[in-house]
Amino acid sequence: MAIYDGQDKTPLFDAIVGYANENKISFHTPGHKHGKGMLKVFRQYVGDKVFRLDLSVMSEVDSLHEPSSVIKEAQVLAAKAYGADYSFFLVNGTTGGNQAMILSACDPGDKIIIPRNAHKSVISAVILAGAEPVYLMPKVDEVSDLILNLTPEQVEEACRQHPDAKAVLVTNPTYFGLTTDLEAIAEIVHQYDKVLLVDEAHGPHLHFHPSLPKSAIDSGADMCVQSTHKHLAALSQGSMLHVKGVRVDILRLKTTLQMLQTTSPSYVILGSLDLSRYQMVHGGEQALSQVLEMCEAARARINKIPGLSCLTREQVRKIPYLDLDPTKLTVSTKGLPCSGYDMAKILNSEYGIQTEMADFQNVLLFVSLGNTPKELKRFTSALEKIVVDYKDMFMNQKKRKRIVFPSFVPRKEVNPREALTRLTRKIPFKRSVGKVCAEIVCPYPPGIPVLCPGEVITQEIYNYLLNVLDSGARINGQSDGRLQTIKVLEDAPAASAPQKKLFAIG
Numbered sequence: 211m212a213i214y215d216g217q218d219k220t221p222l223f224d225a226i227v228g229y230a231n232e233n234k235i236s237f238h239t240p241g242h243k244h245g246k247g248m249l250k251v252f253r254q255y256v257g258d259k260v261f262r263l264d265l266s267v268m269s270e271v272d273s274l275h276e277p278s279s280v281i282k283e284a285q286v287l288a289a290k291a292y293g294a295d296y297s298f299f300l301v302n303g304t305t306g307g308n309q310a311m312i313l314s315a316c317d318p319g320d321k322i323i324i325p326r327n328a329h330k331s332v333i334s335a336v337i338l339a340g341a342e343p344v345y346l347m348p349k350v351d352e353v354s355d356l357i358l359n360l361t362p363e364q365v366e367e368a369c370r371q372h373p374d375a376k377a378v379l380v381t382n383p384t385y386f387g388l389t390t391d392l393e394a395i396a397e398i399v400h401q402y403d404k405v406l407l408v409d410e411a412h413g414p415h416l417h418f419h420p421s422l423p424k425s426a427i428d429s430g431a432d433m434c435v436q437s438t439h440k441h442l443a444a445l446s447q448g449s450m451l452h453v454k455g456v457r458v459d460i461l462r463l464k465t466t467l468q469m470l471q472t473t474s475p476s477y478v479i480l481g482s483l484d485l486s487r488y489q490m491v492h493g494g495e496q497a498l499s500q501v502l503e504m505c506e507a508a509r510a511r512i513n514k515i516p517g518l519s520c521l522t523r524e525q526v527r528k529i530p531y532l533d534l535d536p537t538k539l540t541v542s543t544k545g546l547p548c549s550g551y552d553m554a555k556i557l558n559s560e561y562g563i564q565t566e567m568a569d570f571q572n573v574l575l576f577v578s579l580g581n582t583p584k585e586l587k588r589f590t591s592a593l594e595k596i597v598v599d600y601k602d603m604f605m606n607q608k609k610r611k612r613i614v615f616p617s618f619v620p621r622k623e624v625n626p627r628e629a630l631t632r633l634t635r636k637i638p639f640k641r642s643v644g645k646v647c648a649e650i651v652c653p654y655p656p657g658i659p660v661l662c663p664g665e666v667i668t669q670e671i672y673n674y675l676l677n678v679l680d681s682g683a684r685i686n687g688q689s690d691g692r693l694q695t696i697k698v699l700e701d702a703p704a705a706s707a708p709q710k711k712l713f714a715i716g
């Protein structure tokens with residue numbers, strides 16, 4: 211990869227460290243005053259220096275909301291490194307970035323085409339924007355039971371049916387690393403004069419290696435958001451939003467970012483974003499080659515373990531338009547009477563290995579430049595041992611129920627934002643079929659909203675949720691995590707009852 215002009219600098223990180231080294235007396239925020247006010251237990255564990263980097267907004271380190279010096283310079287370098295026209299540093303993860311993309315692209319009432327398996331931050335952004343979601347359901351793979359990605363045909367059909375939609379959002383890669391033909395989708399979306407937004411939370415590394423699937427910006431997307439903290443070395447919450455081309459209203463985007471982001475951003479996070487960009491430009495490709503190599507070695511070894519299989523790029527590429535980011539290892543336990551949950555539990559408690567996620571029949575690993583071949587060998591050796599050691603226990607377990615994500619999008623009775631302002635009531639979940647849901651019901655894993663506010667609870671969805679709970683998943687963001695009860699819209703408010711209630715969340 212070519213090293214662009216100025217990429218040997220880390221202007222923001224240098225400014226933060228330069229200021230910290232001046233050792234000035236602080237009569238400003240944060241209140242810990244370079245850590246002196248912090249409890250010893252914390253300082254003793256992490257050392258003193260990190261607190262010196264935790265600064266407040268001041269001219270020496272620039273302002274995230276009105277960048278004019280080092281933050282501006284760092285963002286310009288990031289844009290150049292990613293091949294974008296503009297880049298924005300984010301301190302509230304891709305959650306904040308998805309919200310900014312959607313709120314800057316959609317006015318209240320505007321239609322936006324999104325995959326049903328979008329992250330819940332996309333759904334919440336649609337609610338905040340007061341936009342009208344048009345959901346597309348990606349296919350579920352019959353072999354792996356994984357939810358695939360949108361196809362160009364699905365997007366084209368939706369654009370044809372909804373010529374008034376303002377934007378299309380695609381999740382690329384998905385949580386499991388599945389990518390689609392974004393270039394073809396970008397062409398279609400632009401033909402229909404819409405804006406293409408990409409939730410690229412799981413792809414901040416794609417641009418930096420030629421054998422990885424193409425990044426969103428390289429594929430022609432107008433805007434994308436990446437969780438730099440998830441797959442590169444930035445600190446948690448550190449993400450980037452990139453823009454390319456003329457379809458995005460940059461002033462509106464900047465205003466939206468100001469509305470959504472804190473006025474006290476963490477300079478430790480911001481500095482780590484500057485360093486992540488530097489790290490990828492300088493030796494990122496080589497580091498990723500090593501990651502790819504160790505993933506391939508692990509994949510090959512896992513695929514020799516009886517009862518287990520690890521998703522390969524060749525398998526995925528047989529599905530039209532799809533590809534796989536091979537740094538995500540999806541290990542299926544389908545050939546064993548053992549769930550992904552059980553496998554992850556054993557790996558954790560007996561082998562000290564914490565995976566990214568587990569579901570009914572998969573364990574998912576994110577491998578990044580922070581991992582070593584030795585760690586992956588420990589993982590594969592652990593799998594080999596578990597399959598032998600637990601053979602009898604697995605054999606005595608009753609066969610697991612196959613749980614597949616509902617293949618359709620629930621019927622929307624009321625706009626999601628409107629549903630949040632209506633009168634609601636909590637009812638026993640077992641009596642909820644036929645009612646209109648008033649909250650987001652999102653089991654983790656896989657973290658995909660099964661119901662959104664305003665959607666009708668059907669028997670199939672009810673059964674799916676019961677099965678999901680039974681298998682050990684948690685329901686996040688819902689008023690009753692055990693789903694004994696659920697919030698639904700009042701059927702017919704009494705004439706004397708108040709018609710509206712402000713945000714009936716919680």
Ligand SMILES: Cc1ncc(COP(=O)(O)O)c(C=O)c1O
Pocket residue numbers: 302303304305306308328329331381384385409411412437447449
């Ligand atoms: C596809 C997708 N988008 C967005 C997010 C939110 O990202 P963040 O945690 O950086 O806010 C996630 C988090 O897991 C995700 O999986």
